[in-house]
Amino acid sequence: MSAAEPRRRPKVHEILGRSDYAIIGEIIDPGSMVLDLGCGEAELLAWLVENKDIRARGVEIDAAKVRVAIARGVSVYQGDLEQSLEGYPDQAFDYVILSQTLQESLRPLKVLREMLRVGKRAIVAFPNFGHWRVRWSHLVSGRAPQTALFPHNWYDSPNVHFLTVDDFESLAGKESWTVEKRIFLRGPHQVGVLPNLLAEVAVYQIRR
Amino acid sequence: MTTETKIVRFDSLKLDCGVTLAPVDVAYESYGxxxxxxxxxxxxxxxxxxxxxxxxxxxxxxxxxxxNMIGPGKGFDTDKYFVICSNVLSGCRGTTGPSSINPATGCPYGSSFPAVTIGDMVRLQNKLINHLGIKRLLSVSGGSMGGMQALEWAVAYPDQVASAIPIASTARHSAMQIAFHEVGRQAIMADPDWNTGNYYGSRMPARGLSVARMVGHITYMSDDSMREKFGRRQREKNGGPGFDSVDFEVESYLRYRGSQFVDRFDANSYLYITKAMDYYDLSAGYPSLAASIERATCRFLVLSFTSDWLYPSYQSLEIVNALRGRNRDVAYCELTSNYGHDAFLVEVGEQAEMVGGFLARTLKEVARR
Structure with missing residues (x-):
């Protein structure tokens, strides 16, 4: 990512308040067909429609969020993302986005494979459990790690799979996915070195 | 906003059953x-x-x-949109139906009225839309049977519809839905005043029609809404179990709705319209619902309600999944409500928000092309 490129970033960041959204907002090509899994109230999709003229589809399980998304004019389907993927034809989308949800899904590999079946490209953003604060918390407390990024107690955490940047890289290699983009974030800043130790959030763009 | 119903007469309409109906009147209103x-x-x-x-x-x-859904600032905002509604073919509220005069005999059609389909109803509406000089509708929307017509519009006239909003509806009736309709029809036909459909000018089959409506009303509510509304409350003057009295509040309500219905509805229309609904199958003649619905190119907003056991959410999902499978533009939400099938008429707040946003986006897309 060059310094000149993220012209839109301040704006998208301002609107969405999420750095992974800001990055995704930047890397998606204008005019493309985008499916956002676990899209919430479709803030990102609505932004992409306005600013990048995309054709937007979303999947969200929470009816209250779906209502807001549809009232925004975004075509969101109320359903479980793992099951709903089966309903889309092969290569229907230019991008399939999964933002901050991979660690919550019961069968993440199945989800990733399905994303690459229905989409030409998958964009996956996930919190990095290899971050040094997580490691430190675990090491000194001897208990399930709790940090600002992972504030939950083990018993009420939505996260069921704990992966790191290196874990994802290794899976991508094993599955022979092409990693087209990898962006590492600490707050709103990009991390250049030692991402497995320093990145709080990783954003990958992959294809088969 | 005061409104009046207008009537347009068309020379003829060819029906799916092969019969040509001539002439055909359509009653409609418009707002905005x-x-x-x-x-x-x-x-x-x-x-x-x-x-x-x-x-x-x-x-x-x-x-x-x-x-509650149509008007200035409402879900279908008449400050922005031109909204049309017409009475269906075989109805009894101004559009030609079994109670209309057959010009060949000078008497009401009665049971000689030809069988009609949802497709026929939509074909007649298409004549009306063309007559009004509208090339392409921004949206077609309705609940229950209205949703079936919206679906039919989307596949029958894909170039004339930019969006469809079927609410609490289905692509085809289930055995249960047909069964309830059959009970209603049998109630009407068991009334001696029905007289095989030739009762015009004499006594209406009021008892049969009223019982049919009572059954209908039960299916439009939910166990929860009935418990909330009536519980086991008894009438004040209830003198104990009897068959000539009204014992429970729920009985009183149903009888009231039944008798009210008789004043504004025709028993033969009941028979013809329920048959049209029961026979409707969007997938007929196609290997699958997806293959059939693929003809539609418009945007869809599909809504269902949690407590609607007459048109359960799985029927809406069937439509939605067929559309998703063909990569069509479809939004779907199951709204939480206790009101059963009636919810689409009652739960307006959330519906209006979604419909408003969906329509605004559709208008934007139409304007861009």
Whole structure:
């Protein structure tokens, strides 16, 4: 990512308040067909429609969020993302986005494979459990790690799979996915070195 | 907003059964203004017992059946859109039906009225839309049978529809839905006053029609809403179990709704329209629902309600999944409500928000092309 490129970033960041959204907002090509899994109230999709003229589809399980998304004019389907993927034809989308949800899904590999079946490209953003604060918390407390990024107690955490940047890289290699983009974030800043130790959030763009 | 029902007469209409009906009247109302490029027209489809009076206050002082959804600033915002609603073919509220005079005999059609389909109803509406000079509808929307017509519009006239909003509806009736309709029909036909459909000018089969409506009303509510509304409450003057008295509040309600219905609805229309609904199958003649619905190219907003056991959410999902499977533009939400099938007429707040946003986006996309 060059310094000149993220012209839109301040704006998208301002609107969405999420750095992974800001990055995704930047890397998606204008005019493309985008499916956002676990899209919430479709803030990102609505932004992409306005600013990048995309054709937007979303999947969200929470009816209250779906209502807001549809009232925004975004075509969101109320359903479980793992099951709903089966309903889309092969290569229907230019991008399939999964933002901050991979660690919550019961069968993440199945989800990733399905994303690459229905989409030409998958964009996956996930919190990095290899971050040094997580490691430190675990090491000194001897208990399930709790940090600002992972504030939950083990018993009420939505996260069921704990992966790191290196874990994802290794899976991508094993599955022979092409990693087209990898962006590492600490707050709103990009991390250049030692991402497995320093990145709080990783954003990958992959294809088969 | 006061409204009046207008009537347009067409020379003829060829029906799916092969019969040509001539002439054919269509009763309709409209609200709001058609814009310069005629791109803001929305057709509202009424449910089984509805009519053209969808919004505003009629000459009799009664509000339209979807007045809470249609009007200035409402879900179907008449400050922005030109909204049309017409009475269905074989109805009894101004559009030609079994109670209309057959010009060949000078008498009401009665049982000689030809069988009609949802497709016929939509074909007649298409004539009306063309007559009004509208090339492409911004949206077609309705609940229950209205949703079936919206679906039919989307596949029968894909170039004339920019979006469809079927609510609490289905692509085809289940055995249970057909079964309830059959009970209603049998109630009417068991009434000696029905007289094989030739009762015009003498006594209406009021008892049969009223029982049919009572059954209908049960299916439109939910266990929860009935418990909330009536519970086991008894009438004040209840002198104990009897068959000539009204014992429970729920009985009183059903009888009231039944007798009210008789004043505004025709028993033969009941028979013809329920048959049209029961026979409707969007997938007929196609290997699958997906293969059939693929003809539709418009945007879809599909809504269902958690407590609707007459048109359960799985039927809406069937439509939605067929559309997703063909990569069509579809939004779907299951709304939480206790009101059963009636919810689409009652739960207006959330519906209006979603419909408003969906329509605004559709108008934007239409304007861009």
């Amino acid at each position: 203004e058609l814009n310069q490029d005629r791109s803001n027209a929305i057709l509202i489809e009424h449910a089984f017992s509805g009519d053209a009076h969808a919004a505003g206050i009629g000459p009799d002082g009664k509000p339209g059946w979807w007045d």
